[in-house]
Amino acid sequence: MPVAPALNNNASINADVNTPPDVVPGADPYAVPGGQNRDHWFNPAAYRIPAPYKYGNASRNSLRGPRLFTADWSLFKKFYVAERKDLELRWETFNTFNHTNLANPNGAIDAGPGSGGVITRISTPMRQMQFGLRFDF
Numbered sequence: 001m002p003v004a005p006a007l008n009n010n011a012s013i014n015a016d017v018n019t020p021p022d023v024v025p026g027a028d029p030y031a032v033p034g035g036q037n038r039d040h041w042f043n044p045a046a047y048r049i050p051a052p053y054k055y056g057n058a059s060r061n062s063l064r065g066p067r068l069f070t071a072d073w074s075l076f077k078k079f080y081v082a083e084r085k086d087l088e089l090r091w092e093t094f095n096t097f098n099h100t101n102l103a104n105p106n107g108a109i110d111a112g113p114g115s116g117g118v119i120t121r122i123s124t125p126m127r128q129m130q131f132g133l134r135f136d137f
Contacts, residue, residue, distance in 0.1 A: 001064070001065045001068070001104055001123075002061030002062075002063065002064060002065070003042075003061065003063040003064065003065050003104045003105060003107045004020070004058075004060050004061050004062070004063070004107055005020060005021050005029075005047050005058045005062065005063060005107050005109055006018060006020060006021070006107045006108050006109070007019060007020070007021055007049065007056070007108065007109065007110050008108045008110050008111055009110055019050060019055050019056050020055075020056035020057070020058040020059075020060070021047035021048060021049060021050065021056045021058050021109050021110075022047065022048050022049070022050045022054075022056045022057050022058065023046065023047060023057055023058050024045070024046050024047060024048055027043070027045065027046035027047075028043070028046060029042045029043050029046040029047070029062075029063060030042060030043070031043055031046075032117075038102055038118070038119040039118055039119075040117055040118070041065070041066070041105040041117045041118070041119055042063055042105065042116075042117040043117065044109040044116035044117050047109045048109075049109075049110060063105075063107065065102070065103070065104035065105060066101070066102040066103075066104075066119070068101050068123060068124070069097075069099050069101065070094075070095050070099065070101065070124055071095070071096045071097055072092070072093065072094050072095070072096065073092070073093050073096045074090065074091065074092040074093070075090070075091045075092075076088060076089070076090050077089045084137065085135075085136065085137045086135075086136050087133070087134070087135050087136075088132075088133070088134040088135075088136070089131075089132075089133055090130075090131065090132035090133070090134070091129070091130075091131055091132075092129065092130050092131075092132070093127065093128070093129045094125070094127070094128045094129075095124055095125065095126060095127045095128065096127065097127075098126055098127040100122060100126070101122055101123045101124045102119045102121075102122060102123065103119060103120075103121040103122055103123040104119070104123075105117050105118055105119045106118050106119075106120070
């Protein structure tokens with residue numbers, strides 16, 4: 001999913017609109033020491049607060065969040081009880097492989113030390129199962 005670098009404080013343009021930050025020339029937002037992880041998904045130092053009364057040049061949704069992987073499976077078995085009467089047994093699983101799908105990171109570069117680029121949530125729940133029984137007559 002795309003992530004937009006942002007500023008929490010828009011006082012530099014004295015308006016109600018949000019302004020993006022400026023991109024630091026030559027800085028790679030994905031150059032994170034030790035690789036990307038949930039505590040440091042992108043490098044907030046690759047952006048800076050624009051000059052007063054200037055609009056930042058960081059493009060909208062220029063960053064990418066973590067990938068999403070999920071597998072939902074189901075098994076059905078139908079038993080015929082009598083003429084025009086049947087019983088259906090269902091077993092359904094969501095996120096079958098129990099893969100942790102991280103949500104998008106905090107895109108605010110001025111959120112304070114240790115807050116920009118940090119992932120604090122998951123985007124999909126962990127494995128869930130449900131059973132069902134249906135009688136048609």
